[in-house]
Amino acid sequence: MNLRxxxxxxxxxxxxxxxxxxxxxxxxxxxxxASNFDTARPTVSKHLxxxxxxxxxxxxxxxxxxxxHINAKKMKEVAxxxxxxxxxxxxxxxKLEAIMKNYKPEK
Amino acid sequence: xxxxxxxxxxxxxxxxxxxxxxxxxVELLFKAYEEPEIVEQWMxxxxxxxxxKRHGSYQFETSDPGGNxxxxxxxxxxxxxxxxxxxRTFEMENTPFAVQLEFxxxxxxTDDTSKLTMQIVYKSVELRDQTLKLxxxxxxxxxxxxxxxxxxxxx
Numbered sequence: 001m002n003l004r005x006x007x008x009x010x011x012x013x014x015x016x017x018x019x020x021x022x023x024x025x026x027x028x029x030x031x032x033x034a035s036n037f038d039t040a041r042p043t044v045s046k047h048l049x050x051x052x053x054x055x056x057x058x059x060x061x062x063x064x065x066x067x068x069h070i071n072a073k074k075m076k077e078v079a080x081x082x083x084x085x086x087x088x089x090x091x092x093x094x095k096l097e098a099i100m101k102n103y104k105p106e107k
Numbered sequence: 108x109x110x111x112x113x114x115x116x117x118x119x120x121x122x123x124x125x126x127x128x129x130x131x132x133v134e135l136l137f138k139a140y141e142e143p144e145i146v147e148q149w150m151x152x153x154x155x156x157x158x159x160k161r162h163g164s165y166q167f168e169t170s171d172p173g174g175n176x177x178x179x180x181x182x183x184x185x186x187x188x189x190x191x192x193x194x195r196t197f198e199m200e201n202t203p204f205a206v207q208l209e210f211x212x213x214x215x216x217t218d219d220t221s222k223l224t225m226q227i228v229y230k231s232v233e234l235r236d237q238t239l240k241l242x243x244x245x246x247x248x249x250x251x252x253x254x255x256x257x258x259x260x261x262x
Contacts, residue, residue: 011118013119014119017118081239081240082114082116082239084242085114085238085239085240085241085242086112086113086114087242088242089112089114089125089127090111090112090127092149092150092151093111093112093127093129093149093223094111095148095149095151096129096136096139096145096149097129097130097131099139099145099148099149100129100131100135100136100138100139100145101130101131103135103138103145
């Protein structure tokens with residue numbers, strides 16, 4: 001497995017998470033994104049490349065500029081990854097609650 | 108839909124926190140962790156051993172309807188303070204998953220409500236993420252198996 005294309009690896013980096021948050025509100029050029037960070041421009045480009053490779057970001061050529069926007073479908077997929085795990089615990093706890101509501105202590 | 112159970116899994120960390128508020132007094136919530144017969148009911152597993160004390164240990168086992176053991180887990184109890192906390196390890200046997208450390212905190216909110224905070228520490232970030240994905244992967248497997256059943260019926 002190519003770790004770089006693993007979305008969980010991608011969002012594990014704080015700069016990449018910041019980029020996602022930034023681009024979530026509006027479509028932006030690489031330059032505009034980089035201007036929000038103290039990090040060197042090539043480093044930001046590398047982050048953008050990784051985010052694009054794992055499809056969290058999508059590129060769009062507009063004239064001479066490349067614009068980045070968020071891939072909502074992929075973002076949702078990542079969020080949903082944890083959902084079955086949460087659901088499993090929620091089911092268990094719902095059961096626990098129901099059982100204990102009917103619990104009669106032995107006197 | 109109200110989401111009572113919350114999972115907080117910060118990216119890049121080898122731990123996660125599960126929180127849940129219950130419409131139960133903290134004493135009843137704790138009892139559900141203390142009594143083997145009750146643990147069996149809500150965890151859906153057989154409790155072979157449950158020694159609720161420091162240096163105590165526990166063992167769970169689940170069988171399929173055919174009687175084959177499909178899940179075995181065990182752990183050691185480090186702290187056991189009634190209505191307050193349980194500190195223990197948890198290990199799934201015969202799996203590549205390493206032992207994990209669990210801190211369970213039981214909190215009284217009101218006379219009739221309580222809160223459970225379960226902090227789980229994994230050996231590595233990768234193992235935590237794999238564990239998180241496990242039910243997701245199982246879901247896919249089940250969907251796949253169901254599909255396979257349907258396909259088999261078409262033949």
